[in-house]
Amino acid sequence: MGNLGDKKGIGNLDSPKMPFDYSKREYGTVPLDTKRAPFQWVSEVAYKNVHRIVSRGYDTTEVMEQGYGVVDMLFVDYQARIPLIEEEKMLNYVMILALEDGLSMPAAISRLVAKSKTFLTQACGASILAFGHAYGAYSAFGNRLEEYLQKVDEEGKSLEEVAELLVKENLNDEALGASSLMLKDPAAKRMFARAEKFGVAGKHIAFTKKIVKAAQKISAEPVDLDMLGAIGATMMDLGFSPEATWAILAVTRSFAAGAHYIEEVEREEYMKIGQTLTPKEDYDGPADRPVPPLKDREKFAKPALTRTSEEWKKAFDERKKIYGSGYSIVEEIEDPSKKSGIKKVGKL
Amino acid sequence: MDREPLFRRKTSISYKTEEKTVMRGYDLSELAEEGYSFCDALFVLYQNRIPTDNEEKMLKYEMGVFMEHSMSPSAVAAIGVSAGRPNLPCAVAAAITTFGGVHGPGAAHGYMMNKYLVRAQKEGKTLDEMAKTLVDEYMDAKKPVMGMGQPQHIDSDPRAEPIHVKHEELELTGVYLEFQRAVEKHFHARRKKEGRSYVGVNVVGAGNAALTEIGFAPNAAWCLGSVCRGFSCAAHALFNMKKGRAWGASRNEPMVQMIDLSMIKYIGPEDREVPTQDERQEYAKKQKEEGEYKKWVI
Numbered sequence: 001m002g003n004l005g006d007k008k009g010i011g012n013l014d015s016p017k018m019p020f021d022y023s024k025r026e027y028g029t030v031p032l033d034t035k036r037a038p039f040q041w042v043s044e045v046a047y048k049n050v051h052r053i054v055s056r057g058y059d060t061t062e063v064m065e066q067g068y069g070v071v072d073m074l075f076v077d078y079q080a081r082i083p084l085i086e087e088e089k090m091l092n093y094v095m096i097l098a099l100e101d102g103l104s105m106p107a108a109i110s111r112l113v114a115k116s117k118t119f120l121t122q123a124c125g126a127s128i129l130a131f132g133h134a135y136g137a138y139s140a141f142g143n144r145l146e147e148y149l150q151k152v153d154e155e156g157k158s159l160e161e162v163a164e165l166l167v168k169e170n171l172n173d174e175a176l177g178a179s180s181l182m183l184k185d186p187a188a189k190r191m192f193a194r195a196e197k198f199g200v201a202g203k204h205i206a207f208t209k210k211i212v213k214a215a216q217k218i219s220a221e222p223v224d225l226d227m228l229g230a231i232g233a234t235m236m237d238l239g240f241s242p243e244a245t246w247a248i249l250a251v252t253r254s255f256a257a258g259a260h261y262i263e264e265v266e267r268e269e270y271m272k273i274g275q276t277l278t279p280k281e282d283y284d285g286p287a288d289r290p291v292p293p294l295k296d297r298e299k300f301a302k303p304a305l306t307r308t309s310e311e312w313k314k315a316f317d318e319r320k321k322i323y324g325s326g327y328s329i330v331e332e333i334e335d336p337s338k339k340s341g342i343k344k345v346g347k348l
Numbered sequence: 349m350d351r352e353p354l355f356r357r358k359t360s361i362s363y364k365t366e367e368k369t370v371m372r373g374y375d376l377s378e379l380a381e382e383g384y385s386f387c388d389a390l391f392v393l394y395q396n397r398i399p400t401d402n403e404e405k406m407l408k409y410e411m412g413v414f415m416e417h418s419m420s421p422s423a424v425a426a427i428g429v430s431a432g433r434p435n436l437p438c439a440v441a442a443a444i445t446t447f448g449g450v451h452g453p454g455a456a457h458g459y460m461m462n463k464y465l466v467r468a469q470k471e472g473k474t475l476d477e478m479a480k481t482l483v484d485e486y487m488d489a490k491k492p493v494m495g496m497g498q499p500q501h502i503d504s505d506p507r508a509e510p511i512h513v514k515h516e517e518l519e520l521t522g523v524y525l526e527f528q529r530a531v532e533k534h535f536h537a538r539r540k541k542e543g544r545s546y547v548g549v550n551v552v553g554a555g556n557a558a559l560t561e562i563g564f565a566p567n568a569a570w571c572l573g574s575v576c577r578g579f580s581c582a583a584h585a586l587f588n589m590k591k592g593r594a595w596g597a598s599r600n601e602p603m604v605q606m607i608d609l610s611m612i613k614y615i616g617p618e619d620r621e622v623p624t625q626d627e628r629q630e631y632a633k634k635q636k637e638e639g640e641y642k643k644w645v646i
Contacts, residue, residue, distance in 0.1 A: 012513040019504035019548050040613035044644060047614030056644060057617035067625045080617055080644030084632045119435055129445070241645065269350065277351050278364040285360030285396070286373035292398060294383040301400040304563025305522045309469045312523040316462075319565070322396045323360045326565030331459055 045077060056080040071095065078244040086198040087238055093194055094231055094238075097187060098249045100256040105130040110257035114264040115271040127257030131250040137175035138249055141232040142242025144175065145204055163210035167218060177208055177229020178215040183222055188230035195234050208233035285323075361393070372396045387411065394568040402518040403562040407572075409514050410555045413507045414573050416580040420500075421446040426581035430588045431596040431606070443581030447574035454573045457494040457556045458566025461527060475523065479530030483538055493535050495528065495553020504548025511554035520561055528557035617644060 006023045008014055013022040046055040053060045056076050063073065068082070071091050075083040083091070101107070106127035113123040133140040148166045151157055157165075170176055182188050192209070195201040212225045235245040292300040306312040319327040362371040369376045372392050379389060384398070387407040391399040399407070417423070426443035430436075447454075460482070468478035486493045498505040515525050532549050539547060552573075559569035596606035604610065623631040635641055 012510055012517055015509075015513045017513055018509050022506075022510075025506070039611070041607065041611050042613045042615060044614075044616035045646075046616070047612050049609060054614070054619060057620040058622050059619075062622040066622045068622075078646060079641055081635045081641035082623060082628060082632045084636070085629055087632075119438075121434060122438055125438065125441070239645065244646065275351060276353060276364075277366065278353055278359065278362065280363045280365060282353065282356065282358055283360070283363035283370075284358050285362070288370060288375070289373040291374050291378040291382045291384070297398060297401060301398045301403070303400050304395070304403065305520055305561065307522050309465065309475070309523065312465060313469055315563075319395070319563070325394050325396070326567035329565070329567055330462075331455060331567070 074248060075239070078241070078248070079239050081239075083238075084200075086200050090195055090198050090200050090234065091238055094191065094234055095248075095252045097191060097227070098231055098252045100259075101253070103260075105135050106250075106253050106257045107260040110260045111264040111268075114261040115268065117270045120258055120261050123261035124254045124258050127254050127260075128250045131246060131253075134174035136246070136250060136253070137228060138232050138235070138246040139242045140173075140175035141177055141228055142236055142245055144170065145207060145233070145236065146242070149203065149207060159207055159210050160214070163207060163214040164217075166211055167214040171215065171219065175228065176211070176215065177226060177232060178212045178219075178223045179226045179228075180221050180223050181226045183224055188225045188227050191230040191234055192225070195237065200237055201234075202237035204233040204236040390572065391563070394565070395563045397563075399562065402520055406515065406518050406520055406558050406562050410511060410558050411572060411576045413511060414551060414555055415576050416583075417577065421451045422574075422577050422581050423584045426585040427588050427606075428596075430585035431594060433589065433594050436582060436585060436589070439585035440578045440582045443585070444574050444578045447570070447577070452552060452570075452573055452577070454552055454556050454559070455566040455570035457552050458560050458569055460494050461524060461556075461560065462566065465523065465527065475527045476530045476533075479527055480534040482531055483534040487535075487538055493531065495531070495556065496535055496549055497547040498550040501548075501550075504546075505550040505554075507551045508549045508554035511551070511558055512549070515554075515558045515561065520558070522561050524557045524561040528553060617641075 008023050010022075044056075046053065046060075048054065055063075055073070057080075058076055060073070063076065069088075071088050072083055074091065075081055075087065103111075109130050110123040110127040113126045114120075130136070131138075144166065148162050151162045151165070152159055167176070167178075192201065192205055195205055208225065208229050212223070212229065215223050231249060232242075232245060235248070236242070240248065304315070306315050316327065319325050360372075362369060364370070371379075371389070374392055376389075379392070385404060385408070387404050388399060390407065391397060391403065422443040425446045426439040429439040429442040464478050464482045465475075467473070467481070468475055471478075473481070483493060512525065512529070515521065528549075532553070536546065539545070555573065556566075556569055559572060560566070564572065593601060593605065597608055598605055599608070
């Protein structure tokens, strides 16, 4: 293995700026820590042993043998409880409505992946990644609902006042729950009606209705309850958190993505690498240009380096003109362990 | 054979005909034939320009040092996914998608720097003054200062300072490194004043200062780091696929496996009887009324 003793003179590693002596760094892995409990997979959700699988205290085989089903299990896994019959029926209703949406993004992604002769699961997995904070934005919608509902309790405002405030501050957001998408399709409103009929409608549906009214007051175009608002509010009245809703609905749609994968494979051809052309008329980047000789690199290279705030700002604004560089996008990314991660995503 | 585009969209990144593929005006074959590197091509892709020699060296260094990190969330994800023996790309995709708010949050660090650099400009403050403001605002709000601290390399991330020094050696010190160094200075000073232990700069703080300095926007920098890590995570997945046991639960292995039954510790509700369908409605009502379930809701 050669001399693994003290090493000096490797690159910059002897620099006094280094936080410790790099030439004396130890080799080898860290010994087992015997002072702490050994690693285990800790879970509140489920455990299993040789003979049982238990979720939230219930043996899952017994749950099924007692006549419950997968929809009941969603309540058990996410909420640690057996749902009322009406709640189970309502979640079935929601999941049916959420299952298929034509050739929308999850289906399109699934079909694109399918064209590469993959496992079906790759296409289904890819379809789930389409759910973000615009399309299927259940986390963004639900967390906002919770945030503003808190104002009713904490600031003593009425539901109407808070709804108006929410709309004023978020009218053009994709996750508002009210839009022009379903002016001719009654499905969203029928979902609320069904929830009311089942007796499972609660404060989230009531608040969302107020939001729709508030949006209708100030929107320049006709708007109404959309599917995001209908499903998001109904799921929260069923007791699901915004994140649980996001996951359950994305996975629900993935079943349909599987069908799109299958149809794509059945009816269409696989694609080879390099097969798809991008016509020049669709390209609006720099005109064709010769590659500068490598020896002349420094003549052609435009350094990015800026040394003052003013230079930096000027360069930054200039770079915004380059599509694909990322300079026109701003995001606020927070620790997602409690909520939903990216709170604000969008163009500058 | 259908050769029509899947999407009809305008793009300024590239076009492709039957004769050639052109990225930002440069024929890819010519770029490669001329001797430019993959890292050079990344500058063309994201920044529409040929980099200087030193800028290319900086990117090569940063990506090289970031690629492999043994057991971090990304490698663990790749290994976990590979246990089910899907196609290898599934494990790689899972690894890359672990990069979020707290694992290699390169974009977040970049956006943080840009936000405060804009403020420095608007408020007429020096970079040093604005760095202190940043540190104070984050620490007053009890939020971690991005780019500082690493849960495994507790004596300081061994990749970080060498990146800074390389950054300086290549004479690429500009606004970003000056600002990052100032953030570190004020961060260390405040922790010391508060009697707290030393927490060094991490690879995101150092690496991202370098990547932004050489012109990559926060998301572009994030992409370079996260996707580059995908290379090594694929190796971890492959090792486990070729030399490890599928499932990770075999009792025939000399070492207890990743998901051996004894590795599970359950802290949820006590074991309980499943109610019959006849009992269901009453049972469910009582459960909702009592509300004990709420403490388990996730």
